[in-house]
Amino acid sequence: MAIDHPPDHLNTAQGLTTAQAQVRLAADGPNEVAQGTRRSVWRRLADMLRQPMFALLVTAALLYMLLGDLTEGLTLSVFVLAVLVLSFYQEGKSEAAIEALRQLTQAQARVLRDGQTQLIPASDVVAGDCLLLSEGDRVAADGWLLQASNLQMDESLSTGESVAVDKSPLEPQPGGSGSPMPKPPPQACVHGGTFVVRGSGQVRVTATGMRSQIGQIGLSLDQVQEADTPLQQQTAQLVKVLASLVAVLCVVMVLTLVWRTGQWMPALLSGIALAMAILPEEYSVVLTLFPAMGARRLTREGVLTRHINAIETLGAISVLCTDKTGTLTQNRMTVTALAVPRVAGSSEPGEVLQWRTPAMGQASSTPAATAAPLSTAFHPLIEHAILASAPTPFDPMETAFHAMGKDHLSEADRAFGAGQLVQTYALSPSLKAMSHVWQFDPDDPHVVSVKGAPEAVMDLCHLSPSARAHWLARVADMAAQGLRVLAVAHSRFEGQSYPDTPHDFDFEWLGLIGLTDPLRPEIPQAMADCQSAGIQVIVITGDFPATAREIARQAGLPEGETLTGDVLEGLDDAALREWLRHVTVCARISPHQKLRIVQALQAQGQVVAMTGDGVNDAPALKAAHVGIAMGARGTDVAREAADLVLVDDNFASIVRGIRLGRRIFGNLQKSMQYIFAIHIPIAGMALVPMLMGWPALMLPLHVALLELVIDPACSLAFENEPAPANVMRQAPRDTRAALFGARTIGLALGQGLAVLACVALTYAIAKLWPGAGEAFWSMPWTPALDAMALTAALSEAQIRAMLFITLITGNAALILSNRAGGGQFWRSLRTPNAVAYGVIALAGFFLVLAIHWPWLSGPLQFEPPPLWPWLTAVASGVLSGVGVSVLHWAMSARPSPPQGRGWT
DSSP states (O other), X not given: OOOSSOOGGGOSTTOBOHHHHHHHHHHHOOSOOOOSOOOOHHHHHHHHHTSHHHHHHHHHHHHHHHTTOHHHHHHHHHHHHHHHHHHHHHHHHHHHHHHXXXXXXXXXXXXXXXXXXXXXXXGGOOTTOEEEEOTTOBOOSEEEEEEEEEEEEEOHHHHOOOSOEEOOOOOOOTTOTTSOOOOOOGGGEEOTTOEEEEEEEEEXXXXXXXGSHHHHTTOXXXXXXXXXXXXXXXXXXXXXXXXXXHHHHHHHHHHHHXXXXXXXXXXXXHHHHHHHHHOOTHHHHHHHHHHHHHHHHHHHTTEEESOTTHHHHHTTOOEEEEOSTTTTBOOOOEEEEEEEESSXXXXXXXXXXXXXXXXXXXXXXXXXXXXXXXXXXXXHXXXXXXXXXXXXXXXXXXXXXHHHHHHHSOTTGGGGGGSEEEEEEOOBTTBOEEEEEEESXXXXXXXXXXXXXXXXXXXXXXXXXXXXXXXXXXXXXXXXXXXXXXXXXXXXXXXXXXXSSXXXXXXXXXXXXXXXXXXXXXXXXXXXXXXXXXXXXXXXXXXXXXXXXXXXXXXXXXXXXXXXXXXHHTOOHHHHHHHHTSEEEEESOOHHHHHHHHHHHHHTTOOEEEEEOSGGGHHHHHHSSEEEEESSSOOHHHHHHOSEEESSOOHHHHHHHHHHHHHHHHHHHHHHHHHHHHHHHHHXXXXXXXXXXXXXXXXXXXXXXXXXXXXXXXXIIHHTOOOOTTGGGSOOOOTTSOTTOHHHHHHHHHHHHHHHHHHHHHHHHHHHHHHHHXXXXXXXXXXXXXXXXXXXXXXXXXXXXXXXXXXXXXXXXXXXXXXXXXXXXXXXXXXXXXXXXXXXXXXXXXXXXXXXXXXXXXXXXXXOOOHHHHHHHHHHHHHHHHHHHHHHHHHHHSOOOOOOOOXX
């Protein structure tokens, strides 16, 4: 239950002590809502045993034992256990990767402890903590408001109402601190899981975890089930088709064998072997493992994955909408230029005093202390820019103003720091300016300072048209140099009844401030990678068009149109879609307009990625195919709505993520093509003897043995495959294209048939070995060897061993061919992949062990063939690799249909 009121001894400006918080955390437990129970080891084991492949293996082991073949039954049981351990390991690796990502993306909370502001995991918040809220934060727990400034909350998570709710702090109790507090009104209560959409506040936590409102109603965002991705849907459909085919074939084969032999048990074993040979149960393994491990790889590139399904889409992005400040630039602002009227207090056209740092082009890295001396005429501009900023700045621009004041203003000039901030007017979509009202002396009027977009401040100052045109020309001149331009004004106000809007103050124009934010050095290369990859990049910013164009030019974006927010408002959806085909820069864009841009691009059939950091960016992030939130400066609301979170807010990290996304999907396709191909010779070895009435070549034991080779090959080997050198020189893939189109199926089918043909060749040679060998070794050029030993007839067990030698060698050829993607073995051998080579080597080792170790060769019905049949079987397997390579070459020589939907 929630406590009735915050304990009196905790209601201090110091917050809890660390010791108090630890005691409370130990008593109440972590601030977590009970989520869907994580699967235990036994639950995972039970789920795995319900899979068709394991059910077939267990059934086969039981049938062996019923037939009296205890050795075969126990051997198959050992193989079942080995396959189970391998699959268990792979699934555990996936779950561990997902759990690690969950830990990395845990919410944070700002609390006051030991008198200091600390950032802690939200799970460590305890009752009695003093929680500090600001715009964009997600509330960590239930509590009562002690302080609030223009605070509005989005409580739709618990109430269903989408309209933001105004909040106000608790009224002081007249009875003193010792009196019990009545139940607070709703406007003084906040609840865990809700979001701050405006303003700031200070909350005393009253309930955490399951004691909170969100805990009591059992609501958790992690319990939402995500829909299957197109890849998962297409794979499920393919498996259903194959499963239906397997069921029909197995029933027909079992009935046919019973009709021929009259024996049910051997017929059932043959049917089970056929089902295991055809059924590609590995698809579920790779569809789970690849995205999870890919998400772990993304973390090393500075990209956290909140929604695993985004991995599938990441490599298909065709349009990337990116912010400018902090994403393309370093977000390290430096005041570079100032402009004020020569006549103080005059905003009308006239001479302008300007101050600039030396070597303007390198101003971003020039310390303010080394700049030109600052005339006193510029002091009011800097003073009021600081007054209109947060007293303890976090924003890089406000930090730059404070640094400028520290370097250029005297102690007397900076005496205003002793004032008290009594009223704040925050930025809003309708007014892009921030105003602060200060009280310095009770007998003096209040000082009002405002800074913001030049147009907004001009409106507040009610500049004449001529003055407006004059200063806008100055703004354009500064913006054309790549500067971020803000305007500053001030006013005086007497009384305590503050107006509802800054428009009611009588502001006086002070001038302009230009700031430089240098481009990140890695951006030009990242932009070049996007262009070569067929990805259209659109810079979306609230900054001036000239500033945005200059940054885009420095970044290496191609020439294109510039779309402003005012123009966008006048466009209908069709016109906007046409505009966006040729746009590189969207400037003076408000957050709500980002959603229209995303929807217009999606209407073109583009796969859209959108970056954002603010509360109002959430709808666009949610609507985009891949929403990317800023980790360093982003709000909790933006991160909650996004699929990916950039740890360093760096555009280059997005491009690295796209590269990795393409690698993940490419490797997934290679793996799934390999799975399809390898099951064809296995199925052929199980099916052909049944059709021809020959003794069975493929038993359930053999399929279990092959699973120990196929599972690590299709998952671990291909997952570790490095990206091809040209991965970022290909057009984005078409997400609407079928996973297994006719060409892909034809290639996989051809690969499998090539291996099957070589297995058949080995079988034919083995059957003809005595006659062919005798004819060969009687030739005059043959060495003087023991012809009798070389031409002796081979047993069925030796022939079966030869077939598996060819199959395992052909399996190695399939791995190498699908690694290369073009069937060129030399290419795959030149590209390091220790895991793939290890899988091939281990497969060969286990094959030798299975053939030559009696404990295994007996149940598997293998006998070691002589040396020359051994080498013949290996040569036949290598020949299958040649055939696969030729097939790849022939298929790659045909032109592929265009896949991309790049910029037209």
